[in-house]
Amino acid sequence: MAVFTQVPLKDARTLVRRLQLGELQALRGIEGGIENTNYFLTTDQGEFVLTLFERLTAEQLPFYLHLMKHLAHAGIPVPDPRADKHGEILHTVCGKPAALVNRLSGKSELAPQPVHCAAVGDMLARMHLAGRDYERQQPNLRGLPWWNETVPVVLPYLAPEQAALLQSELSYQNHVAASSAYTALPRGPVHADLFRDNVMFDGEALTGFFDFYFAGVDTWMFDLAVCLNDWCIDQSTGSHDAVRAGAMLRAYQAVRPLTAAERELLNAMLRAGALRFWISRLWDFHLPREASLLKPHDPTHFERVLRQRIAQPLAL
Numbered sequence: 268m269a270v271f272t273q274v275p276l277k278d279a280r281t282l283v284r285r286l287q288l289g290e291l292q293a294l295r296g297i298e299g300g301i302e303n304t305n306y307f308l309t310t311d312q313g314e315f316v317l318t319l320f321e322r323l324t325a326e327q328l329p330f331y332l333h334l335m336k337h338l339a340h341a342g343i344p345v346p347d348p349r350a351d352k353h354g355e356i357l358h359t360v361c362g363k364p365a366a367l368v369n370r371l372s373g374k375s376e377l378a379p380q381p382v383h384c385a386a387v388g389d390m391l392a393r394m395h396l397a398g399r400d401y402e403r404q405q406p407n408l409r410g411l412p413w414w415n416e417t418v419p420v421v422l423p424y425l426a427p428e429q430a431a432l433l434q435s436e437l438s439y440q441n442h443v444a445a446s447s448a449y450t451a452l453p454r455g456p457v458h459a460d461l462f463r464d465n466v467m468f469d470g471e472a473l474t475g476f477f478d479f480y481f482a483g484v485d486t487w488m489f490d491l492a493v494c495l496n497d498w499c500i501d502q503s504t505g506s507h508d509a510v511r512a513g514a515m516l517r518a519y520q521a522v523r524p525l526t527a528a529e530r531e532l533l534n535a536m537l538r539a540g541a542l543r544f545w546i547s548r549l550w551d552f553h554l555p556r557e558a559s560l561l562k563p564h565d566p567t568h569f570e571r572v573l574r575q576r577i578a579q580p581l582a583l
């Protein structure tokens with residue numbers, strides 16, 4: 268369970284009253300998640316999720332929370348942050364920045380079939396289009412500048428051949444980012460962490476995207492690549508699953524066809540997506556934070572995915 272901060276009942280009760288959500292009935296720490304403290308919170312008006320932000324600052328958070336509100340109002344199924352009577356959606360609980368959102372129905376589909384991948388591709392494209400008129404700007408804070416800063420921090424923990432791969436891939440990604448094809452990629456607000464555990468399904472019906480706290484302005488192709496790298500691979504080997512990937516790509520393109528530059532850089536972005544999560548998992552694994560019970564994700568998984576993407580490039 269990722270509960271970094273224990274929230275006393277009285278603090279939760281105060282927030283619920285301030286947001287005029289009735290009377291607090293239950294508060295339960297949530298298992299899963301590695302970034303923030305999350306609780307399911309029940310009142311006589313419904314079920315909510317209380318998040319205390321452990322790393323993100325009050326300056327960074329309005330981008331995510333207003334993006335969720337913007338997308339929810341555009342009809343994309345995402346949690347809608349609750350405001351107080353002044354319209355404020357960023358709150359403070361136990362001295363930490365906090366948000367309260369509606370609890371999505373459904374559950375994560377951890378063994379997705381093509382139909383689930385198609386649903387994610389379809390909604391991802393709709394979300395990208397719905398984000399076009401979102402006016403706030405914040406870069407993807409886990410983008411290339413962060414990779415360049417963090418790779419030297421994790422290198423000392425790696426075996427020589429891992430260190431060599433990490434450095435050469437970083438250098439390749441710096442090269443890609445300087446290319447004219449990369450400059451031509453369409454961009455906007457992206458989720459940037461839309462893994463299987465950040466989407467809810469009721470059977471085959473997608474009921475929501477959540478956990479927008481790695482979102483930022485980046486290329487749409489990077490977002491799609493992050494999804495392909497998680498939803499459309501064999502989890503044990505990291506190898507590409509052509510049927511699931513085909514379903515996701517077709518559904519995405521039925522809403523928003525890819526541009527020539529996006530098709531050209533598909534594999535480079537798949538490598539970028541694998542590199543991003545290899546670096547963050549190495550960082551979390553070797554430089555962990557205090558938490559009451561925390562299961563770090565396995566960094567070697569994304570090392571395998573990256574090796575697969577280099578050895579067997581995907582072309583459209």
Ligand SMILES: Nc1ncnc2c1ncn2[C@@H]1O[C@H](COP(=O)(O)OP(=O)(O)O)[C@@H](O)[C@H]1O
Binds near residue numbers: 297300301305316346
């Ligand atoms: N709006 C929501 N509706 C339903 N469940 C949620 C919602 N937000 C979070 N959860 C639950 O909490 C878990 C952890 O949340 P997550 O946002 O992934 O945490 P973290 O930001 O720490 O990675 C999720 O796997 C999910 O079960």
Ligand SMILES: N[C@@H](CCOP(=O)(O)O)C(=O)O
Binds near residue numbers: 300464465547
């Ligand atoms: N999806 C990332 C880690 C972020 O955790 P999440 O629970 O917020 O998705 C990974 O798998 O490394």
